Amino acid sequence: MKNLKQPLGALSTEVAELFDEIGPIWGTDINKHRDLVVAHYSPLVQQADNSGIEVRRDIAYGTTEREVLDVYRRASWQPGTKDVVMFFHGGAFLRGKKSFNGHIYDNVAYWFARQDIVAVNVEYRLAPEAPYPSGAEDVLRAFRWVQQNIAAWGGRADRIFLMGHSAGGSHVASALFDPAFDGIQSDEAAGAILVSARLFADTLPDNPNAPGVRAYFGEDPALYEQRSPMTHAANSNVPLLIAVAQYENPHLDRYGEVFYQRAQASARTALTRFVNLERHNHTSIVAHFNSGEETLGAAITAFMADA
Numbered sequence: 001m002k003n004l005k006q007p008l009g010a011l012s013t014e015v016a017e018l019f020d021e022i023g024p025i026w027g028t029d030i031n032k033h034r035d036l037v038v039a040h041y042s043p044l045v046q047q048a049d050n051s052g053i054e055v056r057r058d059i060a061y062g063t064t065e066r067e068v069l070d071v072y073r074r075a076s077w078q079p080g081t082k083d084v085v086m087f088f089h090g091g092a093f094l095r096g097k098k099s100f101n102g103h104i105y106d107n108v109a110y111w112f113a114r115q116d117i118v119a120v121n122v123e124y125r126l127a128p129e130a131p132y133p134s135g136a137e138d139v140l141r142a143f144r145w146v147q148q149n150i151a152a153w154g155g156r157a158d159r160i161f162l163m164g165h166s167a168g169g170s171h172v173a174s175a176l177f178d179p180a181f182d183g184i185q186s187d188e189a190a191g192a193i194l195v196s197a198r199l200f201a202d203t204l205p206d207n208p209n210a211p212g213v214r215a216y217f218g219e220d221p222a223l224y225e226q227r228s229p230m231t232h233a234a235n236s237n238v239p240l241l242i243a244v245a246q247y248e249n250p251h252l253d254r255y256g257e258v259f260y261q262r263a264q265a266s267a268r269t270a271l272t273r274f275v276n277l278e279r280h281n282h283t284s285i286v287a288h289f290n291s292g293e294e295t296l297g298a299a300i301t302a303f304m305a306d307a
Contacts, residue, residue, distance in 0.1 A: 008279055010293035015040050019284065023247035026281050030208050030249055034283045038104050041287035045107035048290045052076075053113045056153075061122075061145035062138065069142055070098060070106075070121040072113040077154030083190070083304055084155040085112045086120040086146060088139060090166025090196070090286075092212035098123040104287050108163075111290040111297055117304075118155035120146055124171065127215035132227055133181050135171030135216070139164075140183050143175070147188075161191045161304055165286050166249075167212070169197020173229035173259075176236045180226070184238075186270070191239035191307040193300055196248060196282050199255040200230040206250045233259050234266030239307035241273045243296055247281040271307050275299050 008016040019040075022033050054075055058068045073082075089096045089105050098121045099106050109119035124138035139162065147157045162184070164172035175183040176192055201217040201224040203210040217227050225231050240263060244256040253276070260274040277285055277295055289297055 008293065010044055010288060010291040011040065016279075019281065020279065023279065023281055026247040027206070027208065027250045030282065033281065037281065037283040037287055038101065041107075041284065041291055042101060042103040044291040045103050045110075045287075045289070048107070048110060048114075048292075050110045050114070050290075053110060061142045064125060066123050066125050067138060067141065068098075068123050069145070070109065071150075071153050072109045072119040072121070073153045073155075074113065074116075077116075077118070079154060080151040080156055082116060082118045082154045082156060084118045084120065084146060084150055084160045085193075086122055086142065086160060086162050087112075088122050088124065088162070088164040088168030088172055090168050091126070092209040093127045093135070093167045093170075093216035094212045095126065096167070107290040108286055114290070115297070115301055117301075118150060118153055120150070124168075127212065131215065132217050133174060133178070135167070136174035136178060136181050136183055139171050139175035143184055143189070159190045161193060161307075162189055163193035163195065163300070164197060165195045166252075166282070167198055167216075169194040170199065170229060173197060173199055176238050177229050177232040178227075179232055179235050186237040189238050191241065191271075191304060192236075193241045193243070193303070194256065194259070195243045195296070196245055196252055196285050197229075197242070197256065198252060199259045200224075200228045200251075202251060204251065209249065230255060230259055230262070233262035234268060237268050237270045239271040239303070241275070241300065241303045243275045243277065243285065243299070245280040245282055245285040246276060246278045249282045252282065271303070273299075273303055
């Protein structure tokens with residue numbers, strides 16, 4: 001386990017101090033605080049030098065409107081030579097897009113492409129129209145598309161890392177760990193990166209996203225434990241990196257740590273790491289990519305190199 005200390009150098013001193021103020025009260029109004037963080041990071045990521053990166057948007061991997069993905073790469077890359085990161089956005093199971101405002105989430109894919117990694121930014125179906133296990137089904141369906149097609153974009157089909165934030169992290173974890181779902185096998189994926197992921201389905205009174213949990217995992221709490229990735233942390237031997245922020249949506253930091261501990265205590269032999277980003281929150285943990293700060297990105301690329 002590692003704490004990553006960060007001076008938030010990409011932000012002005014004034015904004016960094018503002019984020020320090022809202023951190024301890026993050027959970028009191030996560031939507032307000034999310035919008036504030038997005039508003040301050042969007043101008044920063046717009047300044048990044050993304051020249052030479054080609055983006056092919058809205059490629060269908062399924063049959064519905066939301067089953068689409070974007071691929072980021074450089075034309076100079078030779079076929080089948082680069083690692084691949086697939087990114088699945090958050091949104092409390094009820095909302096979210098692969099491009100939040102034209103900048104956030106795109107920033108994650110651009111950053112990886114700048115590191116000579118093929119980036120795939122994935123959109124998926126939402127609850128309540130698409131309840132459990134549709135999120136994991138979409139992860140699997142997108143993964144199969146990438147396996148079959150990514151070589152032409154420069155990617156290696158045997159070096160695909162799945163990265164999910166928040167609800168997207170839940171779906172990635174289910175696709176890999178849930179034994180009730182015939183998902184992605186340990187030897188198919190190069191690694192899993194779970195960022196501020198909802199790894200346990202709860203509707204506790206202080207969970208502001210409890211409606212999303214009910215909409216996706218169902219109205220019967222008796223089903224939650226069996227449907228939660230947390231319960232199955234020992235079920236996959238895929239290399240695993242879990243990242244949480246110091247200031248999380250209620251309980252997500254604890255769930256990430258417990259998932260890591262259960263994975264470590266199991267018979268797994270694969271690389272397993274846990275990082276906690278000090279001073280960051282549930283949104284800035286992904287919004288800071290391509291902003292001039294590389295805290296989590298550096299931890300991820302080091303993990304990928306070792307996996």
